[in-house]
Amino acid sequence: MQEFDFVKAKSLDHACTMLAGKRGRAKVIAGGTDLMIGLRNHRLSEEVDTIMDISGVGELAYIREEGELIRIGAGTTHAELALSSILWEAAPVLSMAAKSIGSPQIRNRGTIGGNIITSAPCADTVPALLVLDAALLLRRGESVRQVQIADFFEGPYRVKAAEDELLLEISFRRLRDGAKSLFDKLTRRNALAKARMNIAVIALQDKNKVVKDLRISLGSTTPIPCRFTDAERLFLGKVPRREDFLKAGQIISSEMVEKSGYRWSTDYKKPVVEALTAAALKRVLKAE
Amino acid sequence: MKKIRVSLRVNGRIFTLETDPNRRLIDVLREDLNFTGVKEGCGIGECGACTVLMNGKPVNSCLVLIGQAEGSEVVTIEGLKGKNGELHPLQEAFIEAGAVQCGYCIPGMILSAEALLQNNPHPTEDLIKEAISGNLCRCTGYRQIIDAVKIASKKIARKE
Numbered sequence: 135m136q137e138f139d140f141v142k143a144k145s146l147d148h149a150c151t152m153l154a155g156k157r158g159r160a161k162v163i164a165g166g167t168d169l170m171i172g173l174r175n176h177r178l179s180e181e182v183d184t185i186m187d188i189s190g191v192g193e194l195a196y197i198r199e200e201g202e203l204i205r206i207g208a209g210t211t212h213a214e215l216a217l218s219s220i221l222w223e224a225a226p227v228l229s230m231a232a233k234s235i236g237s238p239q240i241r242n243r244g245t246i247g248g249n250i251i252t253s254a255p256c257a258d259t260v261p262a263l264l265v266l267d268a269a270l271l272l273r274r275g276e277s278v279r280q281v282q283i284a285d286f287f288e289g290p291y292r293v294k295a296a297e298d299e300l301l302l303e304i305s306f307r308r309l310r311d312g313a314k315s316l317f318d319k320l321t322r323r324n325a326l327a328k329a330r331m332n333i334a335v336i337a338l339q340d341k342n343k344v345v346k347d348l349r350i351s352l353g354s355t356t357p358i359p360c361r362f363t364d365a366e367r368l369f370l371g372k373v374p375r376r377e378d379f380l381k382a383g384q385i386i387s388s389e390m391v392e393k394s395g396y397r398w399s400t401d402y403k404k405p406v407v408e409a410l411t412a413a414a415l416k417r418v419l420k421a422e
Numbered sequence: 423m424k425k426i427r428v429s430l431r432v433n434g435r436i437f438t439l440e441t442d443p444n445r446r447l448i449d450v451l452r453e454d455l456n457f458t459g460v461k462e463g464c465g466i467g468e469c470g471a472c473t474v475l476m477n478g479k480p481v482n483s484c485l486v487l488i489g490q491a492e493g494s495e496v497v498t499i500e501g502l503k504g505k506n507g508e509l510h511p512l513q514e515a516f517i518e519a520g521a522v523q524c525g526y527c528i529p530g531m532i533l534s535a536e537a538l539l540q541n542n543p544h545p546t547e548d549l550i551k552e553a554i555s556g557n558l559c560r561c562t563g564y565r566q567i568i569d570a571v572k573i574a575s576k577k578i579a580r581k582e
């Protein structure tokens with residue numbers, strides 16, 4: 135394994151002061167479920183000489199409800215998310231995403247913050263947080279900033295955060311009354327099946343089935359994870375027709391090809407994206 | 423690379439050691455403390471052979487840096503015992519159900535099952551499957567393992 139010095143952050147302030155003092159030469163480890171693979175493969179950048187452990191910083195692990203707002207500490211594990219009754223009630227789409235991750239062992243260590251910062255194309259919490267319009271709170275030294283998750287990604291495995299910036303919190307509004315949400319993914323038992331895909335949807339219809347709100351996001355589809363607003367607009371203000379479910383899938387698969395280009399995997403991915411979308415929409419939307 | 427001092431409790435005993443920080447919990451458990459019941463399969467979190475209980479929860483010891491285990495309570499298969507040094511009910515049940523072939527996956531498998539039974543002494547089959555979903559077995563096909571966990575659950579109920 136690569137060589138480095140190791141420090142354990144004693145508190146949030148300690149972590150931020152350390153990171154600022156190291157000016158990009160320190161790297162954070164939370165659950166380590168992504169970083170340990172990187173260390174093993176000698177993928178730590180040359181400049182980094184220190185690993186700083188934040189897994190013991192209790193101030194980063196919480197799920198709080200403040201009126202309409204749900205606030206989640208970046209150090210909260212997937213197991214904690216999947217067990218939270220607050221979350222199952224306020225935003226089941228995120229509970230389902232967290233529950234689907236890896237294995238019990240991975241969920242016991244892996245954190246929501248690490249999932250966002252690694253920003254793998256197939257990161258499961260990301261589409262869920264995109265449809266929740268989540269905001270991220272980051273801290274660098276003494277300065278704190280907030281950014282919408284939709285503006286946070288730069289490309290696969292690249293986020294718009296400085297090396298010495300710490301992700302503190304993820305927050306979003308709870309689902310509106312009557313809204314339905316869903317997370318689904320191509321199941322993976324076979325460790326070789328890399329091209330996985332996932333989908334998160336939130337939908338709200340009035341009593342006449344008119345769609346008041348619809349948000350759709352799929353992972354592993356575009357270089358920068360996003361919502362598919364063209365497909366969403368197909369339904370807004372209308373009563374869904376059955377044929378629209380597949381049409382929405384086609385809109386999304388075209389957008390995928392437009393943004394990612396035609397690749398070796400496209401022929402395989404196109405029908406999957408279409409079927410995954412249609413199936414998910416069918417489950418959350420009542421049609422005519 | 424500066425050495426670090428780490429104190430952790432393994433199977434009830436406190437160990438304090440000085441070590442290079444770029445070692446994993448599994449390395450220290452096997453090489454320094456001689457708990458060789460912890461097995462390494464893949465080294466990347468996918469097989470579960472290295473599963474130990476850390477503060478009561480199953481984790482992959484191949485993905486934990488030794489410094490991260492500071493102050494924690496670790497249980498390996500060597501720490502699992504029945505009363506008066508007898509076999510633990512899970513160990514008895516694995517033997518009875520014929521759930522062990524080559525045995526490589528078994529320490530991790532049993533610890534995952536132990537974590538489940540601690541939280542839920544009477545799990546459904548689905549919960550058992552879920553609890554061992556991070557533990558691969560190349561030999562048994564899982565049926566006997568699931569049966570073994572059910573048998574253990576009954577044994578534990580009887581003893582209570």
Ligand SMILES: Cc1cc2nc3c(=O)[nH]c(=O)nc-3n(C[C@H](O)[C@H](O)[C@H](O)COP(=O)(O)OP(=O)(O)OC[C@H]3O[C@@H](n4cnc5c(N)ncnc54)[C@H](O)[C@@H]3O)c2cc1C
Nearest residue numbers: 164165166167168169236244245248249251257258301467
């Ligand atoms: C076998 C296996 C299966 C997996 N299955 C899935 C799956 O099904 N779905 C899925 O989405 N992912 C999966 N993962 C990936 C991984 O478990 C998740 O991405 C996890 O959420 C990472 O969190 P962590 O705390 O372990 O991150 P770490 O490995 O500790 O860190 C990851 C990155 O984030 C940075 N970081 C962590 N926390 C912060 C913070 N608060 N502020 C700033 N930077 C931070 C680190 O510096 C590092 O760059 C799997 C991994 C393995 C090994």
Ligand code: FES
Nearest residue numbers: 463464465470484
């Ligand atoms: S050796 Fe740790 S999970 Fe395979």
Ligand code: FES
Nearest residue numbers: 524525559560561
């Ligand atoms: S008994 Fe051989 S791997 Fe499970």
